[in-house]
Amino acid sequence: MALAQAQEATADSTSTKAAKDILLMLYPAPRKTAWEESVLKQHGDKLEIRWATTQAADGRYLKPADQDPAIFKDVTIYFSYLPAPAELVPKLKFVQTSSAGTDLWHDHPKYQDKNVVFCTSSGTQAPQIAEWVLGTWLRHRNDFPRYEELQTQGVWKPVLPDEFIADSIGARVGILGYGAIGRQVARACSAFGMQVLAFTSTPRLTPESRRDRAYCVPGLGDPEGLLPAQWFHGTTKHELNSFLAQGLDMLVISLPLTPATHQYISRDQLDVLSEHKTFVVNVARGPIVDTEALMQALEEGKIRGAALDVTDPEPLPQGHPLWKARNCFVTPHVSYHSTTQQKRVLDLLALNLDRFFSGRQLVNELKR
Numbered sequence: 001m002a003l004a005q006a007q008e009a010t011a012d013s014t015s016t017k018a019a020k021d022i023l024l025m026l027y028p029a030p031r032k033t034a035w036e037e038s039v040l041k042q043h044g045d046k047l048e049i050r051w052a053t054t055q056a057a058d059g060r061y062l063k064p065a066d067q068d069p070a071i072f073k074d075v076t077i078y079f080s081y082l083p084a085p086a087e088l089v090p091k092l093k094f095v096q097t098s099s100a101g102t103d104l105w106h107d108h109p110k111y112q113d114k115n116v117v118f119c120t121s122s123g124t125q126a127p128q129i130a131e132w133v134l135g136t137w138l139r140h141r142n143d144f145p146r147y148e149e150l151q152t153q154g155v156w157k158p159v160l161p162d163e164f165i166a167d168s169i170g171a172r173v174g175i176l177g178y179g180a181i182g183r184q185v186a187r188a189c190s191a192f193g194m195q196v197l198a199f200t201s202t203p204r205l206t207p208e209s210r211r212d213r214a215y216c217v218p219g220l221g222d223p224e225g226l227l228p229a230q231w232f233h234g235t236t237k238h239e240l241n242s243f244l245a246q247g248l249d250m251l252v253i254s255l256p257l258t259p260a261t262h263q264y265i266s267r268d269q270l271d272v273l274s275e276h277k278t279f280v281v282n283v284a285r286g287p288i289v290d291t292e293a294l295m296q297a298l299e300e301g302k303i304r305g306a307a308l309d310v311t312d313p314e315p316l317p318q319g320h321p322l323w324k325a326r327n328c329f330v331t332p333h334v335s336y337h338s339t340t341q342q343k344r345v346l347d348l349l350a351l352n353l354d355r356f357f358s359g360r361q362l363v364n365e366l367k368r
Contacts, residue, residue: 020046021077021093023050026078026079027080028054030053035346039350063082064085065085076091076092076093077093077095079097079349081099083110083111086110095119096120096349098121099120101257102118102366105118119366121364122179122181122364123214124217124341125338126220128341129185129283133252134192137307138168141167143165170194173186174198174248176251176253176264178254179212179214180212180215181254183227189250197228197243199232201233201234203233204225237268248276249278252283255288256285262287265290265293279307280305281307283310286313286314289312309331352364
């Protein structure tokens, strides 16, 4: 319905020759001329593209409010990570976020307006994030930090396998949030012989309900929902705890941040995970995990370790105790970084522009 209304507005707005949809790109990368020319070759009669680089010369990330307000004039299509000031985009019809999540938009007036179409870039980041997850798992599982320290000392000291090292065959990974990232993590873990358990908020009892129609790199992910050995679902802490109590060797958090998932993993949940000393990985959003409870669980040895690409607070301040928490690996929200991710995001935007102008269902369109 939102797309149809947006298309009706587009038809009205193009009744005069001068009226075009205006796409504003706020992106850290330099302008992609070849991509832009390709899009305008298809839609130049009805689309204007403006591009502002959000990476300042000194490395700072420029916010939309830091840009010249003139670039927002008459914008109808918006592509960025950060929300645009609502008062500058009164004509907005379609938002394509450059991120997998939309938590920064939830209180935005345009997000509340059901006539504005929102799509995410979910799926474009999944391959490299899954690699990050498996990399941190293998780093911990094979005790690489110990060997790195021994190397700096120039000491040859093998660790006996029965002391700590275990392979991944038969290990149980619980994936909290089975979207594009979770499905690619499942594929990667399955290749290592691990058993996958999935948790979603709603029941997935039929083959159709387990399918995912969102963007997926061909040949990757789990679009048919065939990889989990078991599916769990629910919205209560009791249902969540039942999932966490399945003897998980690794828990991967990959669900959206919403009011319902704020501190979803807290002291009680970490106590459940302590029964099997689960390795906890968060590649979603920092506030989904109670930081104080996590640090306590790490210091007390309740869980075997954690790998965090997102934190609460974020950025994590210098001197914060989480930096030195026991068996905790922290990176500054970079798990999605890849030389090919940018091309996938722009290809997805181009695909959605094709669909937008032809009145078809958009890829990764949110139901709000």
